[in-house]
Amino acid sequence: MKKGLISIAVACCLIFGLVLFACGPEAPKTIKIGINAPITGDIPKVGEGTKFAAQMWLADVNAAGGLDVGGKKYMVELVIEDNESKAESAVKVNTKMITEDDVLIIVGPQSSKQAVPAGEVANNYSTPMISPWSTNPKTTKDRPYVFRGCFLDPFQGPVVAKFIKKEFGFDKAAVLYDVASDYPKGLAEFFKAAWEDLNGAGSVVAYESFTTKDADFSSQLTNIINSGAQFIFSPQYYNEVALIVQQAHQLGWDKPIVGSDSWGSAETVQLCGKDCYGLFFSTHYAAAAAKGATKEFIDRYNKEHGYVPDDVGALTWDAMRIAQQAIKDCGTITGDLKADRQCVRDALAQIKEFSGITGNMTFNEDGDPAKCAVIVRISDQGEFEFYESVCP
Amino acid sequence: MEATSSELSAPESGLKSKIGRLFSRVPIIGWLFGALVAVILEQIVGMPLALALGLPKIPVLFGFVTVLKKPMLVPSTMLFVLLIYFLPIVIIARLSLEPANRLAEKLINFSMEGSVLIHLVLLYAILHIWAEVSDYRLLILKFTLIAIMVTVSLNVINGYMGEFSCSHPGFMALGAYTASVFTVSLFVNDSLFGQALLPSFLGPFLFPLGLILGGCVASLGALLVAIPSFKTRGDYLAIISLAFLFIVKSLIENLEFVGGPRGLSSQPDWANLPIVFAWTVACIWIINNFVRSTLGKALNAVRDEETAANAMTVNTRRTKMVAFMFAAFWAGVAGGLFAHVLRYVNPTTFGIQKLAEVLAMVYFGGLNSVYGSIVGAVSLSILGEALRPLELFKWIVIPLLLILVMIFRPTGLIAFKEFNVKKLIRPKQSPGKEV
Numbered sequence: 111m112k113k114g115l116i117s118i119a120v121a122c123c124l125i126f127g128l129v130l131f132a133c134g135p136e137a138p139k140t141i142k143i144g145i146n147a148p149i150t151g152d153i154p155k156v157g158e159g160t161k162f163a164a165q166m167w168l169a170d171v172n173a174a175g176g177l178d179v180g181g182k183k184y185m186v187e188l189v190i191e192d193n194e195s196k197a198e199s200a201v202k203v204n205t206k207m208i209t210e211d212d213v214l215i216i217v218g219p220q221s222s223k224q225a226v227p228a229g230e231v232a233n234n235y236s237t238p239m240i241s242p243w244s245t246n247p248k249t250t251k252d253r254p255y256v257f258r259g260c261f262l263d264p265f266q267g268p269v270v271a272k273f274i275k276k277e278f279g280f281d282k283a284a285v286l287y288d289v290a291s292d293y294p295k296g297l298a299e300f301f302k303a304a305w306e307d308l309n310g311a312g313s314v315v316a317y318e319s320f321t322t323k324d325a326d327f328s329s330q331l332t333n334i335i336n337s338g339a340q341f342i343f344s345p346q347y348y349n350e351v352a353l354i355v356q357q358a359h360q361l362g363w364d365k366p367i368v369g370s371d372s373w374g375s376a377e378t379v380q381l382c383g384k385d386c387y388g389l390f391f392s393t394h395y396a397a398a399a400a401k402g403a404t405k406e407f408i409d410r411y412n413k414e415h416g417y418v419p420d421d422v423g424a425l426t427w428d429a430m431r432i433a434q435q436a437i438k439d440c441g442t443i444t445g446d447l448k449a450d451r452q453c454v455r456d457a458l459a460q461i462k463e464f465s466g467i468t469g470n471m472t473f474n475e476d477g478d479p480a481k482c483a484v485i486v487r488i489s490d491q492g493e494f495e496f497y498e499s500v501c502p
Numbered sequence: 503m504e505a506t507s508s509e510l511s512a513p514e515s516g517l518k519s520k521i522g523r524l525f526s527r528v529p530i531i532g533w534l535f536g537a538l539v540a541v542i543l544e545q546i547v548g549m550p551l552a553l554a555l556g557l558p559k560i561p562v563l564f565g566f567v568t569v570l571k572k573p574m575l576v577p578s579t580m581l582f583v584l585l586i587y588f589l590p591i592v593i594i595a596r597l598s599l600e601p602a603n604r605l606a607e608k609l610i611n612f613s614m615e616g617s618v619l620i621h622l623v624l625l626y627a628i629l630h631i632w633a634e635v636s637d638y639r640l641l642i643l644k645f646t647l648i649a650i651m652v653t654v655s656l657n658v659i660n661g662y663m664g665e666f667s668c669s670h671p672g673f674m675a676l677g678a679y680t681a682s683v684f685t686v687s688l689f690v691n692d693s694l695f696g697q698a699l700l701p702s703f704l705g706p707f708l709f710p711l712g713l714i715l716g717g718c719v720a721s722l723g724a725l726l727v728a729i730p731s732f733k734t735r736g737d738y739l740a741i742i743s744l745a746f747l748f749i750v751k752s753l754i755e756n757l758e759f760v761g762g763p764r765g766l767s768s769q770p771d772w773a774n775l776p777i778v779f780a781w782t783v784a785c786i787w788i789i790n791n792f793v794r795s796t797l798g799k800a801l802n803a804v805r806d807e808e809t810a811a812n813a814m815t816v817n818t819r820r821t822k823m824v825a826f827m828f829a830a831f832w833a834g835v836a837g838g839l840f841a842h843v844l845r846y847v848n849p850t851t852f853g854i855q856k857l858a859e860v861l862a863m864v865y866f867g868g869l870n871s872v873y874g875s876i877v878g879a880v881s882l883s884i885l886g887e888a889l890r891p892l893e894l895f896k897w898i899v900i901p902l903l904l905i906l907v908m909i910f911r912p913t914g915l916i917a918f919k920e921f922n923v924k925k926l927i928r929p930k931q932s933p934g935k936e937v
Contacts, residue, residue: 209636321755
């Protein structure tokens with residue numbers, strides 16, 4: 111027994127000795143990009159869109175022989191991790207990608223409840239991060255390393271308010287929103303402030319709320335109908351949009367219902383059907399009648415995955431291309447991760463004009479883009495038609 | 503006679519039992535020494551060894567995370583784990599058998615408390631060095647320690663008291679928000695609470711106070727559930743406690759001064775590893791003492807037969823109340839630590855999903871057992887992290903494991919086992935006696 115142990119110990123020493131003198135194989139020259147996506151959990155469709163868009167981008171880049179940085183081609187590797195749509199998992203995933211996988215830049219997480227804590231991690235480790243979809247101002251505020259690919263709620267609220275004023279000339283608004291979800295609540299508040307700015311205090315005649323997973327809105331809708339409002343603004347997700355619109359019509363509501371970018375999912379029309387035809391919402395891009403690069407992206411996505419991508423897919427695509435642009439602008443990849451991350455971050459902040467498929471954008475000092483919002487009308491064929499574009 | 507015949511008929515099993523007997527004599531301190539050597543070894547030669555074996559980095563969670571993405575790395579990862587962890591631990595444990603037993607004997611004769619303290623210091627050193635390799639490990643370690651606290655405290659209610667309580671995430675939320683409000687309003691310049699009221703150097707000293715405050719608020723919440731619900735039993739308590747969970751969640755969602763559904767961020771970074779470790783140890787120690795005290799035994803009596811316990815002069819109502827509030831206190835402290843590790847809290851974190859997670863840890867590990875809770879919390883936390891690359895299949899594998907455990911061990915892996923510290927750290931053979 112003793113002899114056996116001693117021989118094992120000797121063998122170990124030998125191996126360790128070898129290891130100390132041996133040189134590891136040269137690491138292949140690749141650039142790693144982390145994708146922090148909610149692949150399981152509450153919003154798997156969002157995670158799927160993120161993943162597909164990122165993989166399409168990767169296929170493009172690697173088909174061209176890699177990413178060209180300062181005259182040298184680097185192959186790109188994506189590190190796609192699932193954050194289960196949970197805040198703590200998003201933090202774990204970001205920590206893992208930064209410290210273990212040595213990613214150069216992170217794209218994601220998508221929803222604000224994950225992007226806010228995950229942005230803190232990225233900022234602490236001086237790693238650039240672009241959240242394509244998070245609209246909460248806190249995500250990028252006072253964080254020089256965190257950027258985003260979409261406009262913010264404080265911009266979208268006034269856009270919708272001004273559009274309605276101009277289009278219909280209404281002066282009495284009703285708002286119906288989910289009080290327990292951060293995105294609808296924030297947007298409802300910004301819209302209310304903007305509307306009262308335009309029409310004076312008290313012009314929001316009904317400000318009704320419900321809680322996530324409620325399915326019966328009849329009491330709120332009855333209040334709204336009785337309040338004499340001329341339209342409803344409801345910044346809800348697609349599953350609730352269908353219920354709200356249908357129930358409103360059943361209760362005899364025939365005036366407009368206006369939505370926000372959360373309506374822009376392929377599922378909205380599928381669930382809602384004819385009830386949603388002719389309604390307006392503000393969003394990042396319009397899929398129907400898109401032109402140029404946007405159309406190219408939509409057609410390709412549709413061909414590969416069998417459905418028209420929603421805004422998450424398009425925004426992720428843009429975020430990936432912004433990352434690509436920044437890496438290119440950086441000029442050199444030294445292999446020293448810390449310097450490279452800093453270089454990419456500086457390049458990101460320097461991007462003046464970027465023309466993406468969701469519109470042209472420039473970044474301000476907080477890392478937020480100034481870009482146009484699109485007003486979309488749901489056509490009588492159930493497609494998202496471009497109606498007009500509102501720029502800051 | 504019996505031993506010889508079994509050895510003759512099955513030499514392999516004989517060898518196995520021989521090895522088993524050999525290592526059953528290693529005291530806990532011997533294993534700790536082995537683990538300490540292993541983590542130090544990893545720190546020194548881990549990186550070159552990993553590179554030589556063709557691994558991109560030191561396998562962070564014993565290789566699970568990398569292997570599931572790149573199956574080609576299985577052999578080299580296994581070799582790494584064998585060389586860095588398995589062999590050193592086994593060899594050191596075996597070689598130090600004699601001195602370790604003698605040391606354990608001496609320590610325990612010298613002073614029980616001192617001996618426990620030395621074991622804890624060794625354990626902390628191992629965890630610290632292990633976590634130093636990567637911040638990802640550190641983060642997982644912190645969350646795992648917090649999960650242990652939550653699981654052990656829930657086991658007091660669901661295991662020792664035998665009730666089915668669903669409000670534990672609610673208690674965590676109360677603790678998390680109370681502690682966060684305490685630290686953020688006092689020590690951080692924040693948009694919600696304005697200027698810091700106290701100089702920040704005081705912060706780390708007052709941080710425990712914030713955690714205890716969080717625990718106390720959670721206890722108060724528990725009192726609110728307990729007063730109406732302890733007139734009922736079984737399913738009814740489950741429903742009332744579930745209702746409480748929803749009440750807490752909606753309450754926080756509608757409280758604008760803590761950020762509502764948008765959550766509360768910018769907690770200071772004070773929950774470092776020593777702090778979390780110390781609180782976890784305190785939690786296990788105090789809860790273990792609690793369940794082994796008269797009150798704990800009374801709790802078991804209430805679980806088995808409340809009427810009989812009442813007849814045997816147990817004040818059942820008081821017993822249940824105290825246990826419930828006690829468990830809630832620790833959930834609150836765990837929640838406070840959770841908020842400061844994550845440095846962000848929002849109400850949706852403490853929903854049904856968290857409840858399912860904690861309940862799974864309790865029932866997986868084993869009812870009525872502090873030991874089991876530790877095993878359950880650690881294994882499910884590590885498993886959840888290690889299987890992340892499987893994405894959707896992770897949610898098939900883990901529930902399947904739970905089902906298997908429930909079929910073959912209906913009360914959990916290590917149920918109804920007393921966590922006896924003295925038994926754990928005592929020498930496993932008397933010194934000087936060679937076998």
